[in-house]
Amino acid sequence: MAELAVQQPHKKKRLIALLANEQDILRRMSWKSMDSALEPLKSMSTVLSDDPDMANAKTWAQQVAEIRHDVEDMFDRSSSGGGSPIRLFLDRRRMVKRLNSRIDAIKLRLSLLANLDDRESPANATRYRMDDRQLDPLSVEEVEALGIERRRAEISKWLLGVGGAPGEGKLKVMSVVGEAGVGKTTLVRSVYNEPQVRGRFRCHAWVTVGATATAADLLRRIMLQVFLESPEAMPANVDSMDEMQLADTVGRYLGDKAYLVVLDDVWSSEVWDYLGVALPDSGMGSRIIVSTRVIDIGRQCRWASRVETLVHTPLDKGSSLQLFLRKASRWVGCTPDPELKEIAAEIVRECRGLPLLLVAMGGLMSTRPQTAEAWQDVLDKLRRTRDLELALPAVLWLAYNDLPSRLKACFLYFILFPRTYCAKRTALVRLWVAEGFVQKEYGRTLEDTAEAYLHELIRRNLVQVTDYYDYGKVRSCGVHDMLREIIIHKCEEDNFGASVTRDAGKVRADVRRLSTVDTKRDDFLRDVSAGHVRTLFMLGASAASTSSLLAIIPEYKLLRVLDLEGAPVDRLPEELPDGSCLRYLSLRNTRISKLPKSLRKLTHLQTLDLKGTYVSHLPAGITRMDSIRHLLAYRYYSGQHPPYYYALGVTLPRGIGQLRDLQKLTYVEATRDKGTLVELARLTQLKRLGIVKLRSGDGGTLCASVAKMTELLSLSASSSDITEPLNLASLDPAPRKLERLYLRGPLPELPRWVLSLRNLQRIRLRWSSLKGDAIVHLQCLPVIELALIQAYDGVTLHFTEGFSNLQILEIDHLTNLELIRVEGSAMPMIHKMSLRSCRSLTTVPEGIQRLKHLKEIHLFAMPDAMVASLKEGGMASHVPVIRVYNQHRDISQ
Known part of the structure; x- marks a missing residue:
């Protein structure tokens, strides 16, 4: 052998x-x-x-x-x-x-x-993919107020009008055509997100295409979305499939399903050459929507039964003024004085009815006093900028030039995120701090100030939110293509940074910030001066390019940011760049299992991200990194039969309590001598703490330490196994700012302090085995999301009142549960309910018809009797989206 x-x-x-x-x-x-x-x-x-x-x-x-x-x-x-x-x-x-x-x-x-020692394919850098994200400058409410309801209704009718007229069951394509900035994406997205539309189609996919996407890449991104309802059916070798294999796999899966696929920002009709196999005519009334600037692209789809074209034109004067004033004015519902309104009309005229320009200009005006003099000054500047005959609209140049210098640097930083990618808020905040863009403000952490910078860019409509967490915070964001052109021009002019794609040529030798995107060149850094580079990202890098980089990392003496997330690497060089400069090091989702001894030299490091690596023990030298603020070190068990605890943490060396600036620490293993738990008491600035493998005797020590963490926003605690009680009753006082609570393990009783958390937004209880009316007590909490996973042993869940803010309810593996009853004013805002593997629950929740805002019901491996009662009883007829998974049936309304 x-x-x-x-x-x-x-x-x-x-x-x-x-x-x-x-x-x-x-x-x-x-x-x-x-x-x-x-x-x-x-x-x-x-x-x-x-x-x-x-x-x-x-x-x-x-x-x-x-x-x-x-x-x-x-x-x-x-x-x-x-x-x-x-x-x-x-x-x-x-x-x-x-x-x-x-x-x-x-x-x-x-x-x-x-190589027999390396049997895993390289990790995919999918962290920033923009697919199925909302990169829109307008909210749905603003869309509805713009006088384009007729176009929305036309698309909606086209999508929903299935089963009536002959041929409605055939595959059809609609091409939404319009110039850049006119709001094509916003219009389509506003319909795509309608509950009736989501409920009509069994599978959905939204893919941003652009000019450089490859066939295999697009097909893979479509696959990841349409297989969401049956992830177990997705082939294991997706990453190694060629375009024909991908197309055939997707096509066979969609062959008996109604699907809706949106291809956003299509530049070439070549997209149809391989989608004909992947998107078949299943006779189920499937639909494809294309947004494009080229009117002929939709017509080139030869295999659809019918192609319709909707030309999306700019807003009229009235709607343009309405949108501008909504963004520019600080008062809602008030009419500005005639002189101010006259100036506003002149500004609006310069925006040519394009929503992107209107909201950018409105965002700028929202920072100005509501006086005629201030507004006239901006109008004069706009006209002078226009007279320069720039390639891009004067409005966008003025919106950029109006930014304070600190915000300009933050805005230009989006050059490092390719156009089909988005930036995670948490990472962006840490990166800006590491780069030195953020100025210290009294009473605020640097991260809080960076968050304020981001929200200012969003308020000015220069950055758009692409995704929110369920509890309301921004999750990810991006910039519109036209604003990206501004960024590219300024980055080239000021040598701020560059992004190297697979087809890009050489970059200038003195480039300061550099990101690589799916590049297969192993010489892309050959002509770059290591003495100038401050920031280096690797997105979707190949093994060749990564090995080339690793060989020369020690030469980058001035490097502040090194992000290798998803790169196919299993080691770091023994010598890392000079510790006096490096502030941010991400090895997330790499195969690294050991950190070099030179890590101790990184005394100014602020962020160390080891999530998804194989690192299980942090070296003693880490206690010398007294500037560190974010320490992420864990991975999830990925086997078919996960153990009781599937998030694998790391052990910490003695002295971890010296890192007084730590704000985020996840996940750490509780040591048998309780030394780690005792030292946690010194980390009073922690905002997020995750700890695993707790024993029943650890509860008192942990509670004493957590009680001193007055800034804590998120707490995750897990016992060592399913029989080990989680004793947390002695926590006093509980962190009053706590927003998220995750408890895994048997709870002798629901801790009383949980009911005192007035800022709690999300609570997940797993394997808690609570009894009696313990769940009823939670109804007083202001939570937005509640998950009960093997957490309750009772027969009945009775909601009578409370849960006034609850929007998402997840009930999973409550094996004794036979009845859910909703009465009175309970859960008035709930919009999504998920039931999974509750084998004794055979009837629809009583009183479900009271939940007027309920938009989605998802059933996973539920009894057939439950499915039948939901379909036949009529009590849930008001719910637009009803999904049944893993049972080969769909009962969408």
Whole structure:
């Protein structure tokens, strides 16, 4: 076996070389070179057949044979003499492209297995993907107030009008066409998010296309969304599939389902070439919506039964003025004086009815006094800017130039996030602090001030929110394409930073901030001066480019930010950049298991992100990093049968209490000597704490430490196993600012202090085994989200009043539960309810018809009787979206 282990990697590498040779021949071949084209494939077949013990040899042999047959078919067609030379050339080029994609897939699988110690594919850097996010400058309420309700109604009717007129069950495409900034995305999104629309279609996908997306990338992003209802059905080898395999997999899955797919910002009709297989006409009334600036793109979809075009035009004068004043005025419902309104009309005229320009200008005016003099001054500046005849609208240049210098740097930082990606709020805040953009303000932490900067950019409508947490906070954000053009121009002019994509050329040698996006070049840093780079991101990097980077990291003496999230690396160089400069180090979702000893030199490090790595113990040197503010170190168990505790934390060295500036610490393992729990009492600035493997005797020590954490916003505590009680009753006083509480483990009783949390927004109880009326006591809390997961042993859940703010209710594995009853004024704001694996719950919750705001019901592995009663009883007829998962049925309204 040892000999086999040595030989197999060499054979795999030999196969890779043969595949590469085949691709080279295919690219250069003439029409009479079939023998030379087939020779590498024959050699591969020999290698595979001679070694049946090689993993997957039979499967690969079949795939190689299929490629051989396709090459032969291509030559046969070319020698038949039919068709024009141009047509033959185009057909050949298309076939070669597809063959090479299939060969690439086999090469990737072989390369991953060539090293027997590395059997995992590289992590995907999907953290910033913009798909299914809301990058809109307007809220739905503002859309409704703009006089475009007729267009919304037209799209909505087109989506919902299925089953009436002949042909309504056929696949149809709508193309929404309009110039940049006119609000195409906003219009489509406002319909896409309607509960009736969400309920009409079983599968949904929103994909931002753009000019540079590859076929495989788009198909993979569609797959990730349409498989949400049945994630277990998604193939395990998604990352190594070529475009034809992806298209075929998605197409077969959607073959018997009604789906809605939005392709946002399409630049080329080539998108239809491979989507025809992936998005079939299932006869279920499926719909595709395309937003584009090019009117002919939608019409190029030849395989849809019908293509409609909706031209989205700018707003009229009245709606433009209304939108501008809504954004610019500090008072709601008041009419400005005539002189101010006259100036406003002149400003609005410069915006040409484009919502993007109107909200940007309105955001600027919201910072000005509501006087004619102040507004006239802005109008004069706008006209002078317009006279410069800039390539982009003067409004956007003025909106940028009006920013204070501290906000300009924060705004330009979005250059590092590609156009189809979004930036997480928490990461953005830490990055701005690490870069030194944030000025210290009395009574505020640097992070609080950075948050204020972000909200100011959002208020000015230069940054748009792409996602919110359920408890209301911004989760991620991005910038519109037209504003990105401003950013690109200023970054080039000021040498602020650059983003290197797979097709980009060289970057300037003295670049200061650099992000790489899916680049496959291993020399992209060759011409960059290490003495100038302050910030380096790796997004979706290849193994080649990452290894090139690791070799030269020690040369980057002035590096402040190093972000390797998702990069295929399993080690860091022994010597890291000079500790006097590095402030931010992210190794999230890498395969790193050990930190180098030189880590102790990073005395000014503020953020160390080890989430998703294999690091299980933090070295003693970390206690010397007394500037650290955010320490994230945990990963989730990813096997098929997770243990009781599936978030794996890290052990801390003695002396962790010296890190007095720590604000976030997750997850740490409780030590048997309670030393870690005692030291936590010194971390009084903590805002988030996660601790695991607690024993019943640890409760008093932990509570004594947490009581001193007056700034704590989030607390997660887990016992060591399902039989170990979580004794937290002695916490006094409870952190009054606490917003999120996650408890995992048996609770002898519900701690009384929980009921005193007046700021609590989210509570998740797992394996709590509460009894009696314990859950009823929670009704006084102001929570937005409540999750009970194996948390209650009772037979009845009786909600009589309270939960006045509750919007999301999740009930999971309450095996004794037979009845849910809603009475009185309980849960008046709930809009989403999820029931999972409650095997004794066979009837619809009593009183569900009282929940007038309920928009979604999701059932996972629930009894058939429950499903039948929900469908037939009529009590939930007012709920637009009802989903049943893992039971091969859909009862959408």
